[in-house]
Amino acid sequence: MLWLLWHLFFSLQSQALTAEQVLKTAWQDETVLSQEQMRSTDSQNPLRNVEAFASVEREDRKREYEVGLKFQFRSWPEWKLGSSAETQKQIVKEASLAWALHERYVHLISFEITRQKKEALQKVLKLSDSYLKAQGLSLRAGRSTSKSFLGAQSDIYKLKRLESVVEQEHLAVVQKIKQWAPDWNEGIIADFDMVAVDDILDAVSSQKIHESSLSARLLQAEYKDLGKELEILRARENQWIKGMDVSQSHKDEEIGYKVELSIQLPGLGADDLSRQKQNELVLKRALKLKEVTGSQDRLQSLRNHIQNLGSLYKMSKAGFVMSQKSRGADTLTELENRMSSEQAQLDLLSQQQEILVLYVEYLLENERLSAEPTRNFLSRTLKTVSL
Incomplete structure (x- = not known):
C-alpha cells in the first residue's frame, strides 16, 4: 500500500507543470517561428522587375528569333529611402518573443488567481449557507425580518453567479495552457512562487x-x-524612365541588337487610383500621428497606475488584517464578520490580478521581456527559464 502511494505521488509530480515550462513554449510560438522565415525587403537593387522574352518564327526553312530582357526601374525613393532606419517589420521581429511571453504571463496570472478565488468562494458560500439557515431560525423566532432573510438569499445567488464566471475563466485558461503543454494533467502549476504586490x-x-x-x-x-x-x-x-528593353535578333543570318527605353512624360502619367491611394495614406498618417502623440507617456502612465493601485491594495489588505482580529458576540454577527472577511479576500485577489496584469504590460512596454526573456518575472525569486 505504501509503495502504491509513493508511486502515485511520483507519477503526479512527473506530470506537474511549472510556470517556467509554460513560458518556455513561447520560443515555439507560431508568431515567433514565422519571424525567422521572413526575408529582408530593404534591397538596394534599383530594378523593380526583370523579365526575359524569346520569340521564334519559321518560314520556308528559315528561322527568325529574338531574345531579350525587360528591365523595370524603381523610382528613386524606392531604393534610396533610409534602409537603415527602424521599420515596423524590424520592431515586430524583435518583439514577437516578448508578445508570446506576455500572453503566457497573463494566462499564468489568471490561472493562479482564479484558483485562489474558487477556494475563497467555496468558503464564503459555505458561510453564506450557514448564515441563511441562521437567519431562517432567527426569523421564526421573531428576532429578524423577512427582508434580512431575502437579502441573505439574494447574496447567495450573486455569489453562485460569480462562482460560475470564475469557473468559466479558469476553464478557458486551462484549455489555453493545455494547447501550449498538451501533456499537462490540468491539475496545478507546481512551485509557483507568485511575486507579491510589494x-x-x-x-x-x-x-x-x-x-x-x-x-x-x-x-x-x-x-x-x-x-x-x-x-x-x-x-x-514623376518617374521619367520606367524601363528598358535589351534584345538580340537573328534574321536572314543577320544579327541585330536593340535597346528601347520606356519614358513617362510628367503630368501625363497621373493615375486616379494612385491619387486615391495617396489621399488614403495622407489620412492614415494624420491618424497615426495622433496615436504617436498619445502614446508618448505610456510607460509613465503605467507606472503611476500600478503605484496608485498598489497603494489602494495595501490599504485594503490592512483593513482585511484588522477584520480578521474582530469577532462578533452572537452567531449572526460572527457569521457576518467571517463572510465580510472572505468577501474582502475576494476583492484583494481581484486587485492583485489587475496589478499583476498591468505589471506584465509594463515589462512588455519597457522592453524588459525582450531584454531578459529567460527570466520569470512572476516568480518572487526570478527563476530562470531553461531552454
Missing part, C-alpha cells in the same frame, strides 16, 4: 524607464513607413 511596487520604482515604450516605437515606425509609401507613390508619377 515586490512589484519596488520593481517599478527602481527600474529605469526607456525613452519610448514598445508601442510608441511601433507607432512611430508605422508613421514613417506610411510616409515612405506616400513618397514612393508620388515619385512614380
Whole structure:
C-alpha cells in the first residue's frame, strides 16, 4: 500500500507543470517561428522587375528569333529611402518573443488567481449557507425580518453567479495552457512562487524607464513607413524612365541588337487610383500621428497606475488584517464578520490580478521581456527559464 502511494505521488509530480515550462513554449510560438522565415525587403537593387522574352518564327526553312530582357526601374525613393532606419517589420521581429511571453504571463496570472478565488468562494458560500439557515431560525423566532432573510438569499445567488464566471475563466485558461503543454494533467502549476504586490511596487520604482515604450516605437515606425509609401507613390508619377528593353535578333543570318527605353512624360502619367491611394495614406498618417502623440507617456502612465493601485491594495489588505482580529458576540454577527472577511479576500485577489496584469504590460512596454526573456518575472525569486 505504501509503495502504491509513493508511486502515485511520483507519477503526479512527473506530470506537474511549472510556470517556467509554460513560458518556455513561447520560443515555439507560431508568431515567433514565422519571424525567422521572413526575408529582408530593404534591397538596394534599383530594378523593380526583370523579365526575359524569346520569340521564334519559321518560314520556308528559315528561322527568325529574338531574345531579350525587360528591365523595370524603381523610382528613386524606392531604393534610396533610409534602409537603415527602424521599420515596423524590424520592431515586430524583435518583439514577437516578448508578445508570446506576455500572453503566457497573463494566462499564468489568471490561472493562479482564479484558483485562489474558487477556494475563497467555496468558503464564503459555505458561510453564506450557514448564515441563511441562521437567519431562517432567527426569523421564526421573531428576532429578524423577512427582508434580512431575502437579502441573505439574494447574496447567495450573486455569489453562485460569480462562482460560475470564475469557473468559466479558469476553464478557458486551462484549455489555453493545455494547447501550449498538451501533456499537462490540468491539475496545478507546481512551485509557483507568485511575486507579491510589494515586490512589484519596488520593481517599478527602481527600474529605469526607456525613452519610448514598445508601442510608441511601433507607432512611430508605422508613421514613417506610411510616409515612405506616400513618397514612393508620388515619385512614380514623376518617374521619367520606367524601363528598358535589351534584345538580340537573328534574321536572314543577320544579327541585330536593340535597346528601347520606356519614358513617362510628367503630368501625363497621373493615375486616379494612385491619387486615391495617396489621399488614403495622407489620412492614415494624420491618424497615426495622433496615436504617436498619445502614446508618448505610456510607460509613465503605467507606472503611476500600478503605484496608485498598489497603494489602494495595501490599504485594503490592512483593513482585511484588522477584520480578521474582530469577532462578533452572537452567531449572526460572527457569521457576518467571517463572510465580510472572505468577501474582502475576494476583492484583494481581484486587485492583485489587475496589478499583476498591468505589471506584465509594463515589462512588455519597457522592453524588459525582450531584454531578459529567460527570466520569470512572476516568480518572487526570478527563476530562470531553461531552454
